[in-house]
Amino acid sequence: MAFSPLKHAGIGVHDLALINQYETGAGARAVRSSGKEESGLTAYLARRVGTSIVILIGISIFIFVLLHAVFPSPAIVVLGPRASPVAVSAWNAANGFDAPVIVQYWHYLIGVLHGNLGYSYKLNQSVAALFGERWARSAYLSGAGLVLAVLIAIPLGIYQAVKRNSVGDNVATGLAFMAYAMPDFLLYLIAVQVFALTFHIFGFEASQSNSIISIIGDWHDMTLPIVCLALLILAGYSRYMRSAAMDILAQDYIKTARAKGLPERLVLLRHLVRNACLPMVTLVGLSIPALLAGNLIAESVFNFDGLGLLFFDSLQNEDYPVLLAYTLVGAVLTVLGNLLADIALTIADPRIRLS
Numbered sequence: 001m002a003f004s005p006l007k008h009a010g011i012g013v014h015d016l017a018l019i020n021q022y023e024t025g026a027g028a029r030a031v032r033s034s035g036k037e038e039s040g041l042t043a044y045l046a047r048r049v050g051t052s053i054v055i056l057i058g059i060s061i062f063i064f065v066l067l068h069a070v071f072p073s074p075a076i077v078v079l080g081p082r083a084s085p086v087a088v089s090a091w092n093a094a095n096g097f098d099a100p101v102i103v104q105y106w107h108y109l110i111g112v113l114h115g116n117l118g119y120s121y122k123l124n125q126s127v128a129a130l131f132g133e134r135w136a137r138s139a140y141l142s143g144a145g146l147v148l149a150v151l152i153a154i155p156l157g158i159y160q161a162v163k164r165n166s167v168g169d170n171v172a173t174g175l176a177f178m179a180y181a182m183p184d185f186l187l188y189l190i191a192v193q194v195f196a197l198t199f200h201i202f203g204f205e206a207s208q209s210n211s212i213i214s215i216i217g218d219w220h221d222m223t224l225p226i227v228c229l230a231l232l233i234l235a236g237y238s239r240y241m242r243s244a245a246m247d248i249l250a251q252d253y254i255k256t257a258r259a260k261g262l263p264e265r266l267v268l269l270r271h272l273v274r275n276a277c278l279p280m281v282t283l284v285g286l287s288i289p290a291l292l293a294g295n296l297i298a299e300s301v302f303n304f305d306g307l308g309l310l311f312f313d314s315l316q317n318e319d320y321p322v323l324l325a326y327t328l329v330g331a332v333l334t335v336l337g338n339l340l341a342d343i344a345l346t347i348a349d350p351r352i353r354l355s
Contacts, residue, residue, distance in 0.1 A: 048342050052335045059331040060112070063324060064105050071320040073097040077121045112328070118321035120314075127325040130310060136212045138306035141222075142295055145229030146287055153234050154277060157241020158268065161249055161276075172238065179235035188301040191228050206304035225302045229295060237283060245276040278349055285341025289333035 075088040075097065083091075092098045096107060111118075117127040160169045179187070196204035203221035207214065215222060248254065249272065257267045299308035307326065314322035 044346065045343060048339055052339050055335055056332060059335075060109065060328060061105065063327050063331070064108060065101065067320055067324045068101055068104070071318075074121045074321070117325040117328075120319050120322050122317055122319045123322075127322055130322065131307065131325070131329070134306050134310055137215060137304060138295070138299070138308060140212060140215060141206070141225060141229065141298065141304060141306060142287075144222075144226045145233060145295075146284070148226065148230040149233035149237055150280065150284065152230070153237035153241050154273070154280065156234075156238045158245050158272065158276065160238070160242040161245030162268070164246065176235045176238050179231055180239075184232060184297045185301055187232065188225075188228050188298060191224055192301070195224060206299075206302040208303075208305070225298055225304065229298050233287070237280065240279050240283060241276065244279045245272060248272050248275045274348075278345060281344045281348060282341045285337045285344065286334075288337035288340065289330050 073088070073092050075091045076083065079087055079091060089098070096104065099107075108118075115128055117131065119126050120130060123130065156172060160172055163169050192204050195201045202224040205221065206225050207218040207221040209215050209218060254267060254271055257271055258264075295306075296308035296312055298304070299306045300312050303309075310322065311326045313319075314326070
C-alpha cells in the first residue's frame with residue numbers, strides 16, 4: 001500500500017474539504033480586498049486630478065484678469081508712445097483686444113492649450129520659442145542641484161539621527177542653519193570671490209554655450225552654480241531627513257528588529273531608510289517648479305541664460321506677455337508637482353492606500 005502523508009497525519013476527506021473551503025474563502029476575501037483597494041486608489045487619484053484641473057483654471061483666470069488690469073493692450077508697445085488714439089483703436093480691433101475680457105480669456109485659453117503662450121512684442125518673438133530656447137538650461141541647473149542635494153541629504157540626515165547630539169550632528173546642524181539663513185546671492189558672491197577670482201579653480205560665470213550637451217560637459221563653469229544651489233537645497237532637506245529619521249527610530253518595529261538581534265546595518269537599510277524617505281518625496285515634488293521655472297537669483301548672479309534670467313529681464317522691460325506665461329507655467333508646475341508627490345506617496349506608503 002502506498003504511503004499517504006495526509007492519512008498518516010489523521011486528515012480525512014472531510015477535513016480536506018473544510019481546509020479547501022477555508023482557503024478558497026480566504027483567497028476570495030483577499031481578491032475582494034485587493035479590488036476594493038484598487039478602486040479606492042483610482043477614485044482618490046481621479047479626485048486629485050479633477051481638483052488640480054479646477055485649481056489651474058482658477059489660477060489662469062486670476063492671472064489673466066490681473067494682468068489685463070495692468071496691461072490691457074500691447075498697442076502702445078507696437079505702435080509707439082506717440083500713436084494716435086485712432087491708430088490704437090484700429091490695432092486693438094484688428095487683433096481682438098477690443099473684445100470683452102471673458103472673450104479675450106477664452107481665446108487665450110484655447111491658444112495655451114494649443115501651445116501658444118503669447119507673443120513678446122518687445123523681443124519680437126513668440127513666448128513659446130523664448131521658453132524653448134532656455135528651459136533645458138534651467139532644467140539642468142536646477143535638476144543637477146536638486147539631485148546632488150538629495151543624494152547628500154539622505155545619508156546625512158540618517159547619520160545625524162543615529163548619532164544625535166554628537167559632535168558631527170552639532171557641526172552639521174550649525175552649518176545647515178547658517179546656509180539656510182544666508183541669502184542666496186550672498187552665498188553665490190562669496191563662492192565666486194573665493195573659488196573663481198581668488199584661487200581660479202572654477203569660472204566666475206556659468207557656461208555661455210548654446211548647446212545643452214556642451215553645457216553639461218563644461219564642468220569648469222557649471223560646478224560652482226550647481227554646488228552652491230545644492231548647498232542651499234541641502235540646508236533644508238537635511239533637517240527634514242533628520243527629523244523623519246528620528247521619528248522612525250522611535251517606532252516599535254525598529255526596537256523589535258534590534259531586540260531580535262538584527263544587525264544595525266540591516267535595521268537602517270530595511271526599516272529606516274524607506275520610511276524616512278517618504279517626506280523627501282513631497283519635498284522633491286514641490287521642487288519640480290524650480291526645474292523648469294529656473295532659479296532667478298542663481299541665473300542672474302552667474303549670468304546663465306535660463307528661464308529665471310528671462311523673467312528678470314522681462315520684469316525690467318515690462319514685457320507682460322512673458323511675465324504672464326512664466327507665472328502660468330510656474331503655477332502649472334506647482335500643481336503638477338503636488339499631484340505627482342501625492343501619487344508617489346500613495347504608491348510608496350501602503351497606509352495611504354488603506355486609508
